[in-house]
Amino acid sequence: MSEFVRRIRPEGSGLYGSGGWQRLHVDLPLLVLILILCGSGLFVLYGASGQSQHYLTRQAIYMGLGLVVMLVTAQFSPRFIMRWAPLPYVVGILLLIAVALVGVGAKGAQRWLDLGFIRFQPSEILKLACPLMIASYLGKRHLPPSFRHLVLALLVLLMPAGLVGMQPDLGTALLIFASGIFVVFLAGISKRYIFGAIIVVMAAAPVFWLFLLRDYQRQRILTLLDPQADKLGAGWNIIQSTTAIGSGGLYGKGWMMGTQSQLDFLPESHTDFIIAVLAEEFGLVGVVALLCLYLLIIARGFMIALNARSMFGRLLAGSVTLTFFVYVFVNMGMVSGILPVVGVPLPLVSYGGTAIVTLMLGFGMLMAISTEKQRV
């Protein structure tokens, strides 16, 4: 590695010395923060699910599984990960094609692969595989990337995003797209492209609205603008969630005292809308506390990115961290009524195994990058 890198990492190896944790490839601050988040998440979930032992136990199992996945992932060296990056990407793309052909689904969307013993959503893989692939591709190139590399990177990005978007699962497609675009952005594409892209997006928006969005997707956006238009239908979720949040006030109604959630007014209270339960029961104080926890994790992610030894590591760590933030932002935004309702869970708090494992896989990569041994 270059002298420059050595200069900004005066301690030598690792971010915080070379203790036992370093040898185990565990980033201790990140682990501590994640454990606190998991604990808080279980605490909120227990109340939000109506004191369900069932959900609590399963969520704890998912978290345990996720932690194992994280720790295992952390053992791989970033170089290894970079080398094998195309594998999950190609597998993911193939599975998406399989979904399009033989997938199962509900409510007009075909998102699942039924493998008999497990129903599984291949688009989840791409959330990580896609930035991984682009980071590995651009990490090897001169930066800022040339136009040719850029076009290739975008193709790599648009293929899975398009496939997922056609399922249709616009939320996931946008998340995949965002995670890839973050890599491209961090890789330092010139401002001309950035502004150009913004103009193109704005110009394409009406076309998108008129021709590509399905009715229910348009409805979601319209509902955001005027939830009262269909109080008992599309607007119900958002009216009830804002009511839950707003009625929580500064300090909340107390754990398991949230009437909106406990009396079933709030839909999806233990999954996508769990932040409304937190906001109702713990108030703005609880929301800010959780947000702080997320921001600390994000800050740690950025530190890891800044201190990564390779450009691949930096790009991947930066993208994973920013994507994590997007999860938080989109979820908190949609539940509070400033973004359309898309199926984005609140990281490590919403109930759901797939999301937890995917997130933990991302954290595992962060740890791998953070604890990469100094090559002599």
Add this chain to the structure above:
Amino acid sequence: MHDRAFKDPQREYRLFYLRLGVAVLGLVVLTGIVLWRYYYLQVVRHSDFATQSENNRVHVRPVSPTRGLIYDRNGVLLADNRAGFSLSIVVERTDNLDTLLAELDSLLKLDDEELERFQRQTQRRKPYEPVPLRINLSEKEQAVLAVNEYRLHGVEITAQLVRHYPHGELLSHVLGYVGRINDQELPELDPVRYSGTYVIGKTGVEKFYEDELLGDVGYEYVETNARGRVMRMLERIAPAVGADLTLHLDIRLQQVAYDALGEERGAVVLLDTRNGGVLAMVSKPGFDANQFVTGISYKNYQELLNSPDRPLFDRVMQGQYPPGSIVKPVFGLAALETGVMSMDTAIFDPGFYRLPNHSHKYRDWKKGGHGSRVNLHDAIVQSCDTYFYTAGVRMGIDNLHAYGVRFGFGEKTGIDLPAERTGIMPSRDWKKGVKGVSWYPGDTVNTSIGQGFMLTTPLQLAVSASRVASRGEIRAPRLVSRIGDTALDQGPPDGVIKGDSRHWDYVINAMTDVVHGQRGTAKIIAKDLDYRIAGKTGTAQVVGIRQGETYDAAKLSKQQRDHALFVAFAPVDNPEVAIGIIVENGEHGSSTAAPIARKIFDSYMTFKAEETGGIPGVETVIPQDAPSHSPAEPAVPAATGNSLPATANPAPTQTSQQRSADHE
């Protein structure tokens, strides 16, 4: 590795560093937006959302007040409330209304009527208002619903009180009934007062005293979940029970009157002459009002509606019949008062009457007439038509009308019941207005014996009898004597018909001889009578008889036969009760109607004697108006020269109560 040689790590790192900086900036901005949003919702607009959340959670449910009970004068329960369960649906909380209704249909067998009514009410409900589907569930239905309730979202089963009339058909027209509030009534009602109430008084006392009986709505504050299931009760404001009503009516007399009518169609009204209280009021046939409370089926309703005996028709209040000879005492008094006849004036009755310069014969009911010297007393006792033709024509229609109205004909009596009809007391104006032609002398002839245009309700018959009995005291008949603990005012009469007391005595004496006289038309009922009755029989033509024809009952079907009428009051000296009776197609007031009056009067006397304990010499009831009436007693025989049956004339100074008590 080859590529790396050409890379410029320092420049790349700086670029990455800058880009990350931009990203952090964006992140800060977006975090700020989220924070602002939560601050806005949770602090700025907290109170709005707190209210909204409370409104979500807490539901105010109206609690229907218990309807006031109705008692008879002796405290016998006539209308009460029984526990029942009803099924309602909150449409907003159903998953799919059609599926739910299909489900309920398979469980309960809903009929089209129920569904149609439900759909109609669903259109005009308030959001989240339960719409009743079936009232008064059977125990089996309750059980079926209880078992399936968990999957029937939006279904509510509520306990409520259902009106019940223990005496059924006996009081159907008096009490009326309550029924579901219908579309015509709904817009007129106070939505707050009726928020918990499904039923309203439709007819009778139930309707007239709706306001008093209803009570005031209460409220329950309950916490419900999103599906509307009540989680717990937070607060309850009890409803105010409706006022209980006590009637003047005596259920025993009602039963006697009902039974006395036997198989006949007809009406009986028994009034207390001293305060206008209705002691019995029967319109027969009646119907079981209970089936209207929970919604009568279409089939049963059609049956009642199409029955030739017209059980739904309240004859007492709405039946309008020609009064016939019943009007003779009234018009006799009018003749005396106006001076066209004196107490001694006698006329010759050849069996018909002819207007001056007219050839048309107005026949007397008795072929060959009542003799050469018929005075007013004879005319009333024997019901001589010719006398009244003469008197009527001499008085003129204006006087007939004026006196008729004073005795309650052609006007509402003002009873505390809805839907009273006025009958017709014809006049020049009335004929001009309704028929569009002027009054002819022949009309006066017909009117003078209560035929022609004249129509009265059975209630008016009783009222006119009561006014004669009380010597002109005008009182509106009253069913209700107490509302809750408040006794209704039974003060002085609304007015008094002016009349020379000798004229009153004369007419009352003549009416007494209708019953007690040797030639009285109602002498059939005088047998073994230990008190005295004054009365008048009447026969009302159903089919017109043309000139030259005779009435032959055998030729006419039952439906075309004359109506039998009778009015009476008793005891003569200190009147307490007056009665009006009509027996449809009963032919003769004397043979069919008068015996009914006798039975009822007898029962009244018996019950009264029981109440006073039957102890001689102890007066428990003193007629308020006794002094003004009793002087008539000794004067009666002298005025007419007719002898009274000895049995019916005990010591004149005694009050009637003592008299009947003595005989017990």
